[in-house]
Amino acid sequence: MSIIFILIPLGLVLVGFAIWAFFWAVGDGQFDDLESPGWSVVSDESPDPGATPRPDSTRPS
Amino acid sequence: MTSAGRCFHCQEPIPAGTTFCAKVAREEQPVCCLGCLAAAEMISDAGLADFYRFRTAGAPKPESGADDVWSTYDRSEVFTPLLGREGPLSVVNLLIEDTRCAACSWLIAERLKRLPGVDRANTNPATHRAQVAFDHTRVGLATILRAVAALGYRPHVLGASDTLEIATRERRGALKRLAVAGFGMMQVMMIATGLYVGAREGMDPIIKEYLRIICLVVTAPVLVYSGRPFFQGAIASLRSRHLGMDVPVAIGLSLAFVASSWNTLVHRGDVYFDSVTMFVFLLLLGRYVEMGARHRAGSTAEALLRLVPATALRIQADRRERVPVASLQAGDHVMVPAGECFPADGCIVDGRTEVDEALLTGESLPVGKARHDTVAAGSLNVGAPVVVALSAVGQSTVLAGIVRLLERAQTERPRIARLADRAATWFVTRVLLGAVIVALIWLWLDPSRAFEATLSVLVVTCPCALSLATPTVVTAATAALAREGLLVTRADALEALAQVDQVVFDKTGTLTLGKPTIEQVSVLRGSAEQAMALAAALERGSEHPLAHAFDAVASTVKASDLAVHPGAGIEGYVDGQRWRIGTAEFVAECSGPRPAALPEAPVYLGDADGWFAAFEIGDTLRPEAAQTVRALQERGLTPHIASGDYATAVDKVASQLGIRNAHSRLLPAQKLALVQNLAKNGHHVLAVGDGINDAPTLGAAAVSVALGTGSALAQASADLVALRGNLATLPLAIDTARRATRVIRQNLVWATAYNLVALPVAALGWVPPWLAAIGMSGSSLLVVINALRLTRVKRASHGVPNLTSALASAT
Incomplete structure (x- = not known):
């Protein structure tokens, strides 16, 4: 059982890292807008939108 | 996404005879007007035609030919x-x-x-x-x-403005605190499980001490960082000599933490770190959701403020000058062109016009104003340019007053939550007193067990189940309704909604789509087509809401010298003949007294030779209106229609929907009286409006719903906003509200019963603190789980075909 003397502090370090990463993400504004960035994906790859028409079924209704 | 006969850009029907075509992504697409044509081609030319593929609603119609403001x-x-x-x-x-x-x-x-x-x-x-x-x-x-x-x-x-920055900072801070509390709670819970199992199965004392120290190390930052708002709130409320909810929370948290830490350091007794972290996390979660709703409500106040234009035309010594509104002073004379909002309150000194005062009176049709009449900031000048002598500017305007009222309304907490708070406070003072008495008695009987018994009393009676009972339910119900497109803007709304037994609908724009269409044309001479063509040619010159009924009519004749008479109608010449279209009085001035053969109608047409035609303007029903009214009746609600429209139009809608109580030709004050009368007779009234509608009516009702497709104005005075403008969410909202009230009652009964049973048992020293902690956590958990049942909204109950649920059930 003495392994827990290493594993639990190790786990706490990982948690500390996770909290640090989350703080960084919040400070970076990544949680300020949860909707529009998803739409930016569709814009970047097709400079000529007429070139690749998609079937109707893929459109959001 | 485009359907035949609809504009590619704005999705509105294309008027007959229009042949505008926009070239979008190398394809010709039909559009309805030059404005849409320009917008569509600009979007395409900028390489943004993807918009048409991914949008979920029609684009707004650009205003063509508007002045460059x-x-x-x-x-x-x-x-x-x-x-x-x-x-x-x-x-x-x-x-x-x-x-x-x-x-x-x-x-x-x-x-x-x-x-x-x-x-x-x-x-x-x-x-x-x-x-x-x-x-x-x-x-x-x-x-x-x-x-x-x-x-x-x-x-x-x-x-x-700083409000945006402040809101962002507040939200970010709350998220971080929530994260620390959440991570901490998971760690402590995990280790606490080990401790609980160890207590039963036996555990090496060294490992036990080690695990307790780990818990202490993790809980400390959670308490200090995440729990700070509670301590700050407690200190603030103690300073103002008022026992708020934060006080018992802070006392409970610090007592449990200090006792646990002490026990950890002296290697005896029990620890409650798991309760501390869980309590912090759950309370923060509730506050986070509450904050989100508050921020969203705050933007309505801003929506009202933005009605005031940024600049105004000031007239000084016969010189006109555009100045920022902030620099205006009472006594200044400003010129307000047609189509602009009044920058401040004042009195007309020159000119006559029509003013859209939906903001103040709720009347969606413009009101005629002449010299010496007063106008309010934010109302829209729709008629002709006027000169206004300002009487109140900035913060002293009526509009600013409305905004202040709104802000005050938004900061208040739900009555039932305040009640629970007060109950919890009352309860906590008793518990603290009881704990002291128990401690004294045990010290006298058996000092060695005094600390344990006192702690058990404190922990077991922690009011968290009681104080969580209401907020969790309100939060869960609000979130569930928000997913259905119904935004709860006032905290009391759910409670009030559960009690309503009368619904007062506005007609235009609420039960109907609010787009005027010509229902019937009665002609005295000539043909109906002729009458339509003449009317369409004349109405081209008007921006009056009724004039839009003629937008879709192709006009084969041309009218010249159009003159708009505010509040009356339009005069113009067709083939040298003078024609008038408008109210009965207006046409009578030109065509003589109205012949009895023409029915009563809102719009008449006539020339110097006499009366020509009468147009009955109607409005199509919302597709979900009939179903909604039926669903509401099934739930025991009595529907009413209160409309300013003509009796024939109102009665028709009423009979189509099976509504027996229809009131027509009501002034805003009469609508208000109707709602107040119902309330006086002991009824709970729900008012439903479309936004451009009666703010007073919405305000006077016990609870009100505004349709989000209307203006921001009445959305601001409503308790709930149907974001997608779908009436079918109403029965759903009432169901959810009724269930929420039921669950709140269950929770309160449960929490009270638990505390009443646990307190004497703990005082007798029969409950070891660890069992007390489990009991407390368990009772809180039960309350939360009970509340979470509300997040599952029964979609089937509103019965409107919904694509996603239809797909889900098909697979």
């Missing part, structure tokens, strides 16, 4: 106070009206990013806000606003 934003005294600085860049916050879906936001951001000089453009579809960072030496504020307006959206400059 934006150029004033290129004057330094106007834009300087509006811009923030970010290094070498200028930053401006915009509120963009008419953004209907995420694709709209995307379109705006992409369009702005392509302007030379614009560095960054962020748009947020949820808040309708955009933040643009740009190089002011290369691109002016006016150019940015013009680009947004050209797409058909209406930008409003929010200015360098």
Whole structure:
């Protein structure tokens, strides 16, 4: 059982890292807008939108 | 997504005889007007035609040929106070009206990013806000606003207001605290499980001490960092000599933490770190959701404020000058052109016009105003230019008063939550007293068990189940309704909604779509087609709501010398003959007394030879209206119609929907009286309006719903906003509210019963503290789980075919 003397502090370090990463993400504004960035994906790859028409079924209704 | 006969850009029907075609992505697409044509081709030319593929709602119709009102934003005294600085860049916050879906936001951001000089453009579809960072030496504020307006959206400059920054900072801080509490809770729970099992199965004392120290190490930052708002709140409420909810929370948290830490250090007794972290996390979660609702409500107040224009035309010594509204003073004379809002309260000194005062009176049709009549800031001048002597500016206007009222209403907490708070406070003072008495008795009987028994009493009776009972339910129900497109803006709304037994509907725009259509044409001479063509030609000159009924009519004749008479009608010449269209009185001036053969109607047509035709203007019912009314009746609610419209039109809608109580030709004050009378007779009234409608009626009812497709004005005075403008969410809301009230009652009964049973048992020393902690956590958990049942909304109950649920059930 003495392994827990290493594993639990190790786990706490990982948690500390996770909290640090989350703080960084919040400070970076990544949680300020949860909707529009998803739409930016569709814009970047097709400079000529007429070139690749998609079937109707893929459109959001 | 386009359907035949609908405009490719704005999705509205294309008027007959219109042949505009926009070239979008190398394909010809039909559009309804020049404005849409320009917008569609601009979007395509900018390589943004993806918008048409991903949007979920029609685009707003751009105003073609509107005066360039934006150029004033290129004057330094106007834009300087509006811009923030970010290094070498200028930053401006915009509120963009008419953004209907995420694709709209995307379109705006992409369009702005392509302007030379614009560095960054962020748009947020949820808040309708955009933040643009740009190089002011290369691109002016006016150019940015013009680009947004050209797409058909209406930008409003929010200015360098701090509220946005404050809200962002508050939200970020709350998220971080929530994360620390959440992570901490998971760790402590995990280790505590080990401790609980160890207590039963036996555990090496060294490992036990070690695990307890780990718990202490993890709980300390949770308490200090995440729990800070509770301690701050407790100190603040103690300073103001008032026992708020934060006081028992802070006392409970610190007692449990200090006792646990002490026990850890002296190697005896029990620890309650798991309870501490869980309590902090659950309370923070509730507050986070509450904060989200508050921020969203705050934007309505801002929506009202933006009604005041940024600049005004001041007349000084016969010289006209555009000045920022902030520099206006009472006594100034300003010129307000047609189509602009009044910048401040005042009195007309020159000219006569029509004013849209939906903001104050709720009347959607314009009101005639002449010399010496007063006008209010934010109301819209729809008739002719007038000169106004200002009486009140800035914070002393009626509009500013409304905004203040709103803000005050939004800061209040639900009555039932306040009640629970008061009960919890009352309860806590008793518990603290009881704990002291128990401690004293045990010290006298058996000092060795005094600490344990006292602690058990404190922990077992922790009021958290009691104080969680209401907020968790309100939060769960609010979230469930928000997913269905119904936004609860006032905290009391759910409780009131559960009790309603009368519904007062407005007609135009609420039960109907609010788009006037010609229902019947009665002619005295000539043909109906002739009458329509003449009417359409004459009405081209008017922006009056009724005139839009003729928009779809192809006009084969041309009218000249059109003169708009505000509040009466239009006069014009067709083939040299003078024609009048408008109210009965107006036409009678030209055509003589009205012949009895013509029925009563809102619009008449006539020339010097006599009366020609009468037009009955109607309005199509919303597709879900009948179903909604039936569903409400099934739930025991009595529907009413209160409308300012003609009796025939109202009765028709009433009979179509099976509503027996229809009131027509009501003035706003009479509608108000109707609602107040119902309330006086002991009824709980729900008022439903479309927004451009009666703010007073919505305000007077016990609870009110505004349709989100209407204006921001009445959304601000309503308790709930149906974001998608769908009436079918109403029965659903009532179901949810009724269930929520039931669950709150269950929770309160359970929490009280638990405490009543646990307290004496703990006082007798029969409950070891660890069992007390489990009991407390268990009772809170039960309350939360009970509340979470509400997040499952029974979709089937509103019965409207819903694509996603239909697909889900098909698979």
